[in-house]
Amino acid sequence: MFSGFMMNTWIVxxxxxxxxxxxGFFTVLRGSAFVAHAVPQGAFAGAAAASLLGMNTLLGLxxxxxxxxxxxxxxxxxxxxxxxxxxxxVVMLGLGALFLSRSVEYAPEIYSLLFGEVxxxxxxxxxxxxxxxxxxxxxxxxxxxPLMTVSVVPEIAEARGLSVYRMEMxxxxxxxxxxxxxxxxxxxxxxxxxxxxxxxxxxxxTDRPLVAMTLSVVLALLTVWLAIAASYxxxxxxxxxxxxxxxxxxxxxxxxxxLRKPLTRSGAITPGGALGT
Amino acid sequence: MGQMxxxxxxxxxxxxxxxxxAVAVGxxxxxxxxxxxxxxxxxxxxxxxxALSDVATTGGSGAFVLGxxxxxxxxxxxxxxxxxxxxVGIQRARGRDVATGIVLGAGLGLSALFLYFDTTMxxxxxxxxxxxxxxxxxxxxxxxxxxxxxAAVxxxxxxxxxxPLMLSSLDQEIARAAGVPVRLVGVLxxxxxxxxxxxxxxxxxxxxxxxxxxxPAATALRISRRPATALxxxxxxxxxxxxxGIVLAYDSFYWPPRGHGWPVSFFVVTxxxxxxxxxxxxxxxxxxxxxxxxxxxxxxxxxHRQARIQAGG
Numbered sequence: 126m127f128s129g130f131m132m133n134t135w136i137v138x139x140x141x142x143x144x145x146x147x148x149g150f151f152t153v154l155r156g157s158a159f160v161a162h163a164v165p166q167g168a169f170a171g172a173a174a175a176s177l178l179g180m181n182t183l184l185g186l187x188x189x190x191x192x193x194x195x196x197x198x199x200x201x202x203x204x205x206x207x208x209x210x211x212x213x214x215v216v217m218l219g220l221g222a223l224f225l226s227r228s229v230e231y232a233p234e235i236y237s238l239l240f241g242e243v244x245x246x247x248x249x250x251x252x253x254x255x256x257x258x259x260x261x262x263x264x265x266x267x268x269x270x271p272l273m274t275v276s277v278v279p280e281i282a283e284a285r286g287l288s289v290y291r292m293e294m295x296x297x298x299x300x301x302x303x304x305x306x307x308x309x310x311x312x313x314x315x316x317x318x319x320x321x322x323x324x325x326x327x328x329x330x331t332d333r334p335l336v337a338m339t340l341s342v343v344l345a346l347l348t349v350w351l352a353i354a355a356s357y358x359x360x361x362x363x364x365x366x367x368x369x370x371x372x373x374x375x376x377x378x379x380x381x382x383x384l385r386k387p388l389t390r391s392g393a394i395t396p397g398g399a400l401g402t
Numbered sequence: 403m404g405q406m407x408x409x410x411x412x413x414x415x416x417x418x419x420x421x422x423x424a425v426a427v428g429x430x431x432x433x434x435x436x437x438x439x440x441x442x443x444x445x446x447x448x449x450x451x452x453a454l455s456d457v458a459t460t461g462g463s464g465a466f467v468l469g470x471x472x473x474x475x476x477x478x479x480x481x482x483x484x485x486x487x488x489x490v491g492i493q494r495a496r497g498r499d500v501a502t503g504i505v506l507g508a509g510l511g512l513s514a515l516f517l518y519f520d521t522t523m524x525x526x527x528x529x530x531x532x533x534x535x536x537x538x539x540x541x542x543x544x545x546x547x548x549x550x551x552x553a554a555v556x557x558x559x560x561x562x563x564x565x566p567l568m569l570s571s572l573d574q575e576i577a578r579a580a581g582v583p584v585r586l587v588g589v590l591x592x593x594x595x596x597x598x599x600x601x602x603x604x605x606x607x608x609x610x611x612x613x614x615x616x617x618p619a620a621t622a623l624r625i626s627r628r629p630a631t632a633l634x635x636x637x638x639x640x641x642x643x644x645x646x647g648i649v650l651a652y653d654s655f656y657w658p659p660r661g662h663g664w665p666v667s668f669f670v671v672t673x674x675x676x677x678x679x680x681x682x683x684x685x686x687x688x689x690x691x692x693x694x695x696x697x698x699x700x701x702x703x704x705x706h707r708q709a710r711i712q713a714g715g
Binding site: 211218219314318365366 | 446448511
């Protein structure tokens with residue numbers, strides 16, 4: 126399980142989990158789960174386009190992820206956010222359908238772009254993934270405070286002179302970055318599970334932002350490691366285990382909460398308490 | 403005249419059985435999606451609508467494994483997902499996003515497993531494509547009665563709770579004060595949504611399902627805030643996009659490169675999006691006008707203040 130070719134898998138998957146945990150924390154905090162789903166899945170169309178034109182998949186993913194993120198941000202100024210996200214997603218997927226109908230790609234190839242090919246990570250993927258992850262984490266650290274304020278109390282942020290719109294765009298770019306590095310590894314659909322499950326579990330357990338973010342990273346790492354081990358042993362797709370473990374960790378967090386303080390459980394995920402530090 | 407019509411409709415359009423079925427089923431699905439979608443957009447549940455179609459396709463791949471009819475798989479898992487979303491807490495605005503996300507994540511995981519079984523056990527590699535993108539030209543006419551029944555159920559549920567649903571969608575507090583069982587209405591609506599979405603996912607694919615649910619309804623609601631008008635407009639836009647998309651897809655067979663049609667879902671999605679963008683210009687114009695009015699007001703206020711200060715000094 127830890128032999129030569131599997132080492133790449135362990136390294137890259139751990140990096141992916143780290144980024145998913147950090148970006149996922151903000152995603153859950155901002156209530157942007159739909160965006161976290163739409164950007165990776167829309168970027169999938171970019172991969173299809175790149176393979177049609179014979180270009181690097183990562184480039185196609187990056188361009189489409191950025192276009193999706195910025196498109197949602199721009200259109201979201203005048204329309205409802207969830208509506209705009211849905212429309213951006215279907216437009217991307219419509220383009221994807223067009224590209225796929227033109228190319229002669231095999232169905233398994235599409236399957237691996239959607240559901241990931243974590244056991245087949247090559248040595249050449251380690252370097253670009255690490256660089257993109259560093260950029261992504263550095264970006265989050267750089268804007269940690271303003272992003273936190275804008276996410277939790279937008280009114281106060283606006284009064285302090287922070288542009289909510291600009292922060293929103295920045296967040297979308299971060300999601301796009303995280304997406305383009307992870308889709309070739311864990312697949313478009315599973316990046317989403319990895320961003321939401323652990324972060325939601327962490328957030329329902331604690332109101333303190335830094336603790337929640339750390340917990341979300343730890344849970345994401347555990348999820349990925351367990352999923353890879355289980356997938357290696359059973360030969361079932363890694364995506365199934367990531368999805369199941371994500372839902373399981375959230376269910377367990379809620380269950381623990383339910384047992385611990387049955388009286389105040391309705392107030393367990395109230396807004397407002399999140400600026401506890 | 404005859405030449406005009408062959409210019410718009412490629413030869414054989416009106417004699418193809420597959421096109422006839424696509425026009426009928428596509429139109430019906432568009433109307434159901436548009437009507438249910440108006441409530442989806444008002445309630446801010448577009449994500450749930452999209453997630454239900456994704457989870458329903460999981461049922462489709464599961465049906466491949468078990469060997470039952472895909473439509474059964476779609477509807478059963480769609481309903482189960484709707485129930486799960488309600489249990490996790492979709493009724494609270496704050497937890498809605500996460501509730502939908504958790505159910506969707508679990509569903510996608512299952513989907514990966516089912517598709518893996520499909521490809522390894524039954525060697526149906528085409529399943530992934532069919533399930534994701536669907537094909538309007540490949541609807542078998544034997545499923546039409548069942549599709550009609552499901553469409554009627556989805557529309558019936560929505561019509562049955564129309565008034566309390568509209569009230570609780572627009573303002574939950576007022577609805578609760580007026581004695582509307584908000585949670586029950588919400589669950590009923592979610593089940594109707596699940597059926598409508600499963601229906602459209604199985605017939606025209608998961609992409610178009612979301613496009614037809616959200617796009618026409620959002621466009622209509624930006625043109626008119628009156629419920630009845632919005633419902634009619636949304637249906638019109640939905641049916642128009644689908645039918646125009648079918649014509650274009652059929653004609654595209656004769657476009658360069660010849661002999662290879664463009665996917666119908668691409669055309670329909672593009673049309674839906676173009677309709678939405680039309681209203682975008684309108685909304686932006688209105689926003690700019692109100693912003694300009696605000697600026698004028700502020701300027702006038704500043705002038706008044708200046709004058710008062712000077713008079714006082």
